[in-house]
Amino acid sequence: MLIVYFKFKFLRTNSEKYNKAALFLMKIFAVNFTMGVVTGIPMEFQFGTNWSKFSELTGGIIGQTLAMEGLFSFFLESSFLALFIFGEKLLGHKLHFVAGFLVFLGSWASGFFILATNAWMQHPVGYEILENGKYVLQNFSAIFDNPWLVPAFLHNQMASLVTSSFVVASIGAFYILSKKSEEYGKLFLKTGIIFGFIASNLVAFPTGDWNAKNVVKHQPASFAAMEGIFETEHGGAEIILVGQPNMLEKKLDNKIGVPNVLSFLTYQNWNTEVKGMNEFETEELPTNIPMLYYSYHIMVGLGTIFIAIMGLAILFLYRKTIYEYKTLLWVILFAAPFPYIANILGWYVAELGRQPYLVYGLLKTQEGISQTVSSGNTLFTLLGFMGLYALLGMLFLILVGQVIYKGPESKKI
DSSP states (O other): OHHHHHHHHHHHHOOHHHHHHHHHHHHHHHHHHHHHHHHHHHHHHHHHHTOHHHHHHHHHHHHHHHHHIIIIIIHHHHHHHHHHHHOHHHHOHHHHHHHHHHHHHHHHHHHHHHHHHHHHHHSOOSEEEOTTSOEEESOTHHHHHOTTHHHHHHHHHHHHHHHHHHHHHHHHHHHHHTTSSHHHHHHHHHHHHHHHHHHHHHIIIIIIHHHHHHHHHHOHHHHHHHHTOOSOBTTOOOEEEEEEEETTTTEEEEEEEETTHHHHHHHSOTTOOBOOGGGSOGGGSOSOHHHHHHHHHHHHHHHHHHHHHHHHHHHHHHTTOTTTOHHHHHHHHHHTHHHHHHHHHHHHHHHHHHTTEEETTTEEGGGSSOTTSOHHHHHHHHHHHHHHHHHHHHHHHHHHHHHHHHOTTOOOO
């Protein structure tokens, strides 16, 4: 989105700095895209290698959305990415903008189809179970009418915009602090702060609130575990700010909470009952409650910090003193990794919360594994991928670091 924004600003103003900014960020996006392909393809193969029973039973449903993601979104994104990087002179600026917009459209469409797959696993709709136990679609449009899909997609995409905004703002802060490419540093910082402030707030409300209400409605046991509610709170539930789950005594240790706030946020009523984990059978509760609880609270905590950082930054930006306020620039510079952490934790919350199910309420995780793949084989390949991805991660940082060091004025790709 930020790349398209800069290219659009160039068409409107004919200022070359916006065009160079778009091309510069596309170089970083291209490295991200390459790493996404390299790390994403093995995940596709895992459906057949590690989750063959799951693929056999649900392939008639999830196979369609995953195929649409590959055929429509990935091809669109990859084809026009090459045109955007190499085809500016050939296409002219207007068609070059169109190519950039199609890369943006392809990447967001890719997220939509993947989230449509995940939404069906979180809240299955429009399906029919055949006599052989396989799931097939009874209503194709139900996949895209799934009440879980739009909130999850918008939350995910706003989180991605928070990440890119922090990265762009961080690059801008680096250039200003190092007194290198300061014109572009100010441009990146200003743009990253504005987009980051808007996206950080949208992640919390309405998209985060919308997702939480979906969990309350469709996965109440998961919601209780996320919030650390061991016992049903009848007169209104408190929101927990700090606390550690004690699984032996079924309580939160050292908790600090605000009375009745959770009930208000969830039901818009201070005194509404919120079900605790005691209301559900043990086998229906998430299998790793502490990890789910900590992931959720750290994610929410980081999101709150993002709003505070960008809120303070936009205040100084409005006063036109942001470029001289070194302490805040250092904070923005070093904040860049934390949206990645928050995104990962968000996915932990979604996937740990769905346990013990692969398809919530229908198919248990243990029923979807490949029977011929041993735990030893799984561990061996997991360690191998971890080592490979660690090397790729270091290579990624080196390549992106070189692009940033050379700066937007560099014509090398």
